[in-house]
Amino acid sequence: MSTDAMKLMASATEPVAKCDGVTRRFEVRGESVLAVDDVSLTVEAGTMVALAGPSGSGKSTLLAILGCLDQQTSGTVRVGGYEIAELGRRDRRRLRRNTVAMVLPQPADNLLVARTGLANLAIAMRHRGVAPVSVESEFMQGVIGSVDLGSFVERTAATMSGGEQQRLALACALVGGTSLVLVDEPTGALDNDNAARVVVALTNATARGATIVVATHDPNVIDASDVVVRLDHGRRVS
């Protein structure tokens, strides 16, 4: 499907993402495992949606489906107005580049650890086809401020703490002007203090208009979310 066709399909009034009866089944050593079972949800623009539930409840799988990193077995998933099951490899890649940003659970996995924070931001912008802007610019200062990067943004990512890396990763996800930021267990590897800072960063980002879906079992993140979708054994329970 061409980009133009995709654009025609997209509608400004639509939610940023919408799942309808989504099921994901895996085959593991000949056995069928149901990771996501008939889940429906809607993600409106400018909101933070928490996918909550214990380990193995299907949060990360649902997040991966929304991020075009996995594909549902049945049901429909629309992201940015596109039915992703109908997209080809190239368009799915384009969606990941322009519309959806993913923050992985391990902070260092989201960064080029040998580069500085600023370089990571610039690279993330370039990857999304946006010309890097000066660190003094209003936009960059806004991003840096919203995730509380402070002066460590000039250090190499390898020398940053886990919390700093995670906030930098969030900033990298936000800089490209993406429609949807998917964050997987952002506080799972952090201490309380750093986890709290990450929660503030997520809240600030939402306040600046970002749409975030976060998979978590951290009560603080859940409390800070606008919508909470609880999953258990793959099914939506609330």
Next chain:
Amino acid sequence: MASVLIAVCIVGARLYSSSVASAGLAEQVSETCRSASALVLPIYGDVEATENDVRELAEPLVYVEPVRRGAFAPRPLFNLHGSPPRRISLLWLEGIETQVTPNLKPLATGEIAVSETQLFQLQLEIGEVFTIGGQRVTVAQVFDDVAIDPLPEFFCGYSQLFMPTPGGDPPPPNAIASLETIAAVGALVFDEYQITSDPLTMTQADQLQDGYAKVTEAWNDRYSQLWGDVPRNELGSVLERARSVRTTVDRNLNPVLLIGLLADLVVLIAAGVLVARERRKELRLLAVRGVHPARIGLSVVPGLAASVIGGSVAGFGLAWLGVGLFGPSSLLERSALIAAGLQLVVAAIVATIVVATVVAKVADSYADPRRSRVGTTLPRVAAAAALVALSVVAFRRLDEKGGVRSSGVFSSGGDLLAMGFPLFAMLAVITLAGLVVMWVAPRVRLTGKRLWRGVRLGWRRVVLEAGPLAAIVMSVALAAGCFIVAVALSDGAHLQLQEKSQVYVGTDLAVTVFDEVTVPEEWRDQTSFMSKLKVKEGDHSVDLIGVDPATLTNVAHLRGDGASKSLDELLAAIDGPVTADGIATIAVGADAQVGDLVSLTVPGADGPVVLHIVETASFFPSKKSTVPMYVMTDAHLREAALFPITMLLISDPPDGAVESLRDSGVRTGLILDAESSFDGSAYSALRWAYVPLAALGVLFAVVALSLQLLVITARREQRRIAHALMVRTGFRRKSAFMAAVVETGVPLFVGTALGATAAIGAASLSIPRLDPMPLLDPAARFLVPWSVLAFAGLIVAVWTVVIAFSIVRSTERSDPMRVFHGAP
């Protein structure tokens, strides 16, 4: 490593081809009389007036020896002692005075020098005066007969003046005279430009030939209307023969190169996967962000470039060194080096693209779940079936057309498909075996319960992963197979040459003699007499051979497949009186069977000579063609025929054997020497054609051992954890070592055995069909190269022990607590 291997393949193939061309050329030049391949420019008329013009014409010549002036009066008439006029040849060559013994003093005009034999045969005396071509000449000096076994290179263009005729008659009258003397009798004066004695590349030889052609054309333009064209020379034939050797080798080199490059491609893909794994985090991040695979691929190019350039340079150097040291000649064409360099640059770029593409594909698969699965069973089975089909087609072609064929001094043939059969057959067998390993390994994963603990652990690690196991077994098999088949085929070519020469000559040296020979006492145990005669069996010619049963086994032997009985038994069967049935005879290569009576028409015999066939053989010492041969005792043959030719067979002849015979007054005729009876071109082509297979074997060995090291390294952490747990349950060092030996050794030994079997099968099918002279007995045969097999086994054993030791050492040195926490 992949870059090194690619460079070795590409550069090695180019340079090897160049090396073969240089060696082939050197061989052809050395086997051809230098005078015969020289450019001879006649100087007619007034020599002093013309010589400068001729030398000016010859200035463009390159790669020639300094010019040699000569003069030859082929057959002027002379009158001697009032007898009817006869003809004598007069010769002078620049430097000839020092080429005879004793050296000649400068000959004045009207003076000649003759050899002792000529002096005797012409009944001349020193100081005697007679006329040649109307000019008065004086016999001024005498010199020893020129040696003819072999004839010195200096005189090779005039062998007819020194060698006896094929019928055993002495050479025609001849003498050495000065240039002026010969010119006075109306001789041909000439300048001779011989090929340089320095080794030449094919390119330089082509330049030499161009020079010959230009100078010849210039000379003909100026003088041919007056005196005819420049005499023809054999340089063209020499170069054509050298080219045919190169073409033959190139034809075989191409499939080897192709297979080598395919192996390199596999290594490149593995390298790409390895790079992608090493940079997994970064690449996954890029893929998750939706970065296009092309950009991901490009992002790894700067890091790859240094490795590729370094590897290519190292590979270029290795190939150059390898061909220089182990190739047929260290003389390489500059154009080949440049072409190899250019090809290598292209290959390096392609290699970089391949690795970057693999990295991009792997990275893309990190983010996209719909990646296609690589290496399903169907393509593997299809590839194996294709290889089997290719082998069958190649075998049929080999069976129909054979390999390199020798025709006179030319070698031809060397069909690409036919020559590639050994390689294709091995690939097919080994690929099929790889499929079997892939199928069997998962099914025997839990076997070995009753084995000793260390062996059981090792065995289960062997069959743990079918893919890596099959890859290691196949690479080792290809390495061993290529090496063994290369040695078998190139050694086989050498053996064929020896065996055919021995049968053709009958022994090491066969001298046709025209007088009764008294064999010196010290030669008694290494000589035998054989008589020979062409006779008629009905309308067909057959060879009648007479041998001395008491001494033939001193000088000759018969290969096991020559007859159903030994040479001794065959000779015993004919060693007896003539019976009423006829003369006891061995029929060689004839239709006659034991018990048959054969009637021959023998010149000089009163009536038909009846032979009683008592034994048969497919070949016999001195058999030279497909013409049937009947062998009886020498005594019986001389009773039946009046004029047989007598040959003295000498085994391991002492130096100067032929001269000794002549010195004792024996006239000699045809001399056959097993070492030089056949031109070696076809055999050289065959031998050189398969040597690159050995290099391919080394290449596969490197691939195999690298794969094994990769697998062992990948399992290091797992092995350390297992060891940390097992040492607490009584697992001892000895068991750990045994496990490592089994884990390392089994794939290597299985691969080596598989490769050796495939190679022996391929070589045993190929060698009889690659015979360059199939009409000449004995047929080519395959001998199992036991020494190479033993060498391969030794290498595998040593490698196994070394790697097992290093595995145990590395495992034991790890800290169990750190291992459990995932520290490297």
